[in-house]
Amino acid sequence: MTHHHAPDPGHGHHHAHPGHAPRHGEHGHDGHHDHGDDAAHAELLELEARTFTPALEEALERAVTAHGPADPRHVVDLGSGPGVGTLALARRFPAARVTAVDLSPRMLERVLAGAREAGLAERVRAVRADLDAALPDLGPLDVVWASSSLHHVAGPDALLARLGEAVVPGGLLIVVESDGMPRFLPFDAGVGRPGLEDRCREVAAKAGWNAYPDWSGAMERAGFGPVERWTVTAEGAPGAEAAGYARLVLERVRGALEDQLAPDDLEALERLLSPGDPAFLGGRQDVVPRSVRTVWAARRN
Numbered sequence: 287m288t289h290h291h292a293p294d295p296g297h298g299h300h301h302a303h304p305g306h307a308p309r310h311g312e313h314g315h316d317g318h319h320d321h322g323d324d325a326a327h328a329e330l331l332e333l334e335a336r337t338f339t340p341a342l343e344e345a346l347e348r349a350v351t352a353h354g355p356a357d358p359r360h361v362v363d364l365g366s367g368p369g370v371g372t373l374a375l376a377r378r379f380p381a382a383r384v385t386a387v388d389l390s391p392r393m394l395e396r397v398l399a400g401a402r403e404a405g406l407a408e409r410v411r412a413v414r415a416d417l418d419a420a421l422p423d424l425g426p427l428d429v430v431w432a433s434s435s436l437h438h439v440a441g442p443d444a445l446l447a448r449l450g451e452a453v454v455p456g457g458l459l460i461v462v463e464s465d466g467m468p469r470f471l472p473f474d475a476g477v478g479r480p481g482l483e484d485r486c487r488e489v490a491a492k493a494g495w496n497a498y499p500d501w502s503g504a505m506e507r508a509g510f511g512p513v514e515r516w517t518v519t520a521e522g523a524p525g526a527e528a529a530g531y532a533r534l535v536l537e538r539v540r541g542a543l544e545d546q547l548a549p550d551d552l553e554a555l556e557r558l559l560s561p562g563d564p565a566f567l568g569g570r571q572d573v574v575p576r577s578v579r580t581v582w583a584a585r586r587n
Contacts (some may be wrong), residue, residue: 326534328368328396333531334468335370337575341520342433342462343374349460349583350378350429352514358382358428358457365417365435369397369410375431376406385424386412421448428454433462437498443507450509453586459510465578466496467539470532471558472572477565478554486539486555489546501582510584522575529567531575533559536567 350356361379363372366386376384384406386397394412401410415422418440430449439445453459467487474480490496502513522528540547540555547555557565567573 328393330531330534330538331367331393332370332396333527333534335367337522337528337531338520338577338579339370339374341518341577341579342371343378345462345516345518345579345581346374346378346431346460348516349458349514349581353458353583353585355428355456355458360385360425360427361429362387362424362427362431364430364432365438366397366412367393369393369400371431371433372397372410373400373404373406375429376401376404376410379429382428383409383411386410387415387417387422387424388412389414389416417445421445421452424452426454427452427457429458429460431460431462434464434496436461436501437463437496442501443504446501446504446508446510450586453510455586457586459505459582459584459586461501461505461582463498463501463580464496465580466491468535468575468577470528470535470567470573470575471570475554475558475565477557478550482551482554485551486536486543486547489543490539493543493546505582505584509587511587513582513584515580515582518579518581520575520577520579524571524574526568528575529570529573532573533567 358379359382361375361382361384363369363375363384363386366372366388367390369386372384372386376382386394388394388397391414394414397410397412398407401407413422413424417435417438427449430453436442436445449459467483467490469483469487471483473484475482500515502515505511505513522531536555537559540552540559544552554565557563558567560566561568
C-alpha cells in the first residue's frame, strides 16, 4: 500500500525514492520504472510499507466508507512494489481478486511469495507492465489503489483517462503521494547542526524528489468525481526496524545528494551511518519514522 514503495512511496513525473536520484525510465515500487531491482531497494520499500501501512489502511477505510464500493470484485494495486499494499488490499476485501501491477519482475515475485505465505495466493495475481507505455487490459476494475506511483508516470493524464475507461461506474480510484523524504530524528539530533533532516529535505525537494501536482483536476477530467482530498500523518514505532529503515533512506540521501549537501551535514550523516559512532542510528532510541501523505479519492461517474 505503499508503496512505493518511499521513499520515493511515495512520485511526480520524474521523482525518485529517497536517496535515489530520478532518471527517466527508472522506477520500482511505484510500478513502472526500474531501479535495478536491487535487494536493498526492495528492502527499503518493504520497511517503508510496513512502517506506514496502518495510516494507509486508515486512508483506504475512509475512502471506501465515503465513496464505496462496499463489495468490489476486482481490486488493482497500481505500482505494487514488493506487495505489502497488495496484501493489505486483499485482507480488506476478502471477496475480491487483487491484481498487482509493476514493471519489476523481482518485485512481482515478492508479491506472489508474500501472497503464498499469507494464504492469499488464490486471490492475488501479478501483471508486469510499463505504465508509461499502456495500461494493460485487466478487465473491469472496481477499486484502483495508486500509492506513490502516479507521479512517476511520464503521461499521467493519459493513464488516468485509461483508468476512467477501465473502472466501472461507481468504482473507486485512490491516489496517495508522500510529502517527500520521511523524518526520523529530533530537530537537534545531537550530531552536527540542528535541522539536519530539514536541510536534507530541502535539497531533495530542489532535486525533484517526490514532486507531484494536485491530482484533483486530472482525476475529474478522466471521469472521477467529486474528488475528496485530505492528508494523513503517519508515524512508525521506534525500534530496530525503524532504525534500519532510517539507515537505508539516509544512505541513499548521502549517495544521491553528496555534491549538494554542506560538508558538515555530510559529516553528520556519516556519523549517523557509522556503527562505531555514538550517534549511530542503530544504537539510538529516538528514531521515529514520520511521514505526511496526501490522499485523493473519487468515484467513477
